[in-house]
Amino acid sequence: xxxxxxxxxxxxxxxxxxxxxxxxxxxxxxxxxxxxxxxxxxxxxxxxxxxxxxxxxxxxxxxxxxxxxxxxxxxxxxxxxxxxxxxxxxxxxxxxxxxxxxxxxxxxxxxxxxxxxxxxxxxxxxxxxxxxxxxxxxxxxxxxxxxxxxxxxxxxxxxxxxxxxxxxxxxxxxxxxxxxxxxxxxxxxxxxxxxxxxxxxxxxxxxxxxxxxxxxxxxxxxxxxxxxxxxxxxxxxxxxxxx
Ligand code: HEC
Numbered sequence: 001x002x003x004x005x006x007x008x009x010x011x012x013x014x015x016x017x018x019x020x021x022x023x024x025x026x027x028x029x030x031x032x033x034x035x036x037x038x039x040x041x042x043x044x045x046x047x048x049x050x051x052x053x054x055x056x057x058x059x060x061x062x063x064x065x066x067x068x069x070x071x072x073x074x075x076x077x078x079x080x081x082x083x084x085x086x087x088x089x090x091x092x093x094x095x096x097x098x099x100x101x102x103x104x105x106x107x108x109x110x111x112x113x114x115x116x117x118x119x120x121x122x123x124x125x126x127x128x129x130x131x132x133x134x135x136x137x138x139x140x141x142x143x144x145x146x147x148x149x150x151x152x153x154x155x156x157x158x159x160x161x162x163x164x165x166x167x168x169x170x171x172x173x174x175x176x177x178x179x180x181x182x183x184x185x186x187x188x189x190x191x192x193x194x195x196x197x198x199x200x201x202x203x204x205x206x207x208x209x210x211x212x213x214x215x216x217x218x219x220x221x222x223x224x225x226x227x228x229x230x231x232x233x234x235x236x237x238x239x240x241x242x243x
Contacts, residue, residue, distance in 0.1 A: 020131070028052060030065055031116070034135035036128070049114075059125055061132070063118040070106075070117040078102075079154035082233055085134055087142030091233070092133065092149065096156055100124055105133045108240060111140050115240055162241030165234055169227060176242040182220055185242040194239060198232040200224070 023034040026041055035054060042060070043052040049066020064070050083090045088107050095101030103126055104119035118136070123129055130149055137143060160168075173181035189197070191212065199207050204226065217223065227235075 023135075026054060028063075031136055031138045033132060033137070035132050039132075059120050059123050059129060061118055061120045061129065063116065065114055065116045067114060070115075070119070076159070077156055078159045080157050080159055080233075081149060081153040081155070083149055083153065084145055084147060085141075086137050087140075087145040088136075088138065089236075090133075091237070092130070092154075093159055094126060094130070094154065100126075103129050105136075106240075107136070109138045109140065112138070113243065160234070160237075162237035162239075165230070166238050166241050169225075169230070170238065170242070173225070174242070181222060182224060183216060185239075189239050189243050194232070194236050197239060198235045201227045201230060201235055202232075203228060 020034070022037060024037055024039075025032055025034055026039065028041070030050060033054075036056065038056045039054050040056070041052065041054050049064050051062065051064045051066075053060060053062040055061070077096045078093045079096055081092045083092050085105070085107060088109050090108075091106045093102065093104045095103070100122045102119055102121055103123040104117060107116040107118075109116060116138075118133065120129055134146060134149060170185070174183070174185045176186045177184050192200070196207070201224070204224070230238075
């Protein structure tokens with residue numbers, strides 16, 4: 001009887017997490033991913049973005065591929081990992097603890113002004129969903145750069161979206177496209193990379209002043225606020241939002 005039950009358990013386990021060599025490739029046009037055979041594509045068109053999803057009737061995933069960040073409820077504690085998925089920088093979020101919640105991933109493909117977000121609500125098969133996320137490839141993806149996503153890569157943090165961070169810290173002086181007290185951020189972000197902006201905002205004295213910086217200071221008279229408490233990941237999310 002005991003052995004029989006272990007066999008049951010094994011059968012159940014192997015049904016819920018099928019072997020990856022049986023996975024199918026699902027093609028969404030802009031990207032592809034791999035999923036177990038029972039997953040099916042659901043498609044719909046967003047208003048100003050491309051969206052769709054996939055489901056196996058236990059969990060459903062939705063994606064959005066467009067110019068803007070997708071906003072989830074902010075301020076709640078999440079476990080967050082900064083990762084690389086087939087060469088593309090990624091932020092992956094899972095709930096704290098074992099209760100099912102939002103499992104999401106945000107990708108910033110290079111050669112692309114669009115943002116890619118994929119998520120599931122009330123996710124039952126978290127481990128499987130994370131494995132599916134790691135198979136996503138775009139046209140320019142580099143499949144040789146896909147480090148394993150282990151549990152220790154996740155840190156508990158209060159996740160705040162790029163949009164909210166922008167509104168809380170920058171919107172008083174900057175708009176993405178208009179000139180206010182400071183220059184339009186979309187223009188600024190074209191000539192500065194993420195590492196530079198992170199250093200500039202956290203401690204501008206640590207970088208050598210170049211001619212563009214001198215020109216900005218002269219033109220705007222006031223100086224940009226310092227943000228030693230923002231992390232580089234948060235600054236990157238602001239850039240993703242206001243690019
Ligand atoms: C108090 C007003 C103010 C706030 C708040 C502010 N900025 Fe600025 N920012 C400026 C001004 C003015 C400049 C141009 C002068 C300078 O370089 O300091 C500027 C310049 C910049 C530059 C361009 C630097 C360069 O040389 O290319 C970046 C990048 C920037 N801000 C990002 C941000 C971000 C992101 C936030 C929010 C986290 C923010 N700023 C908040 C006023 C502000």
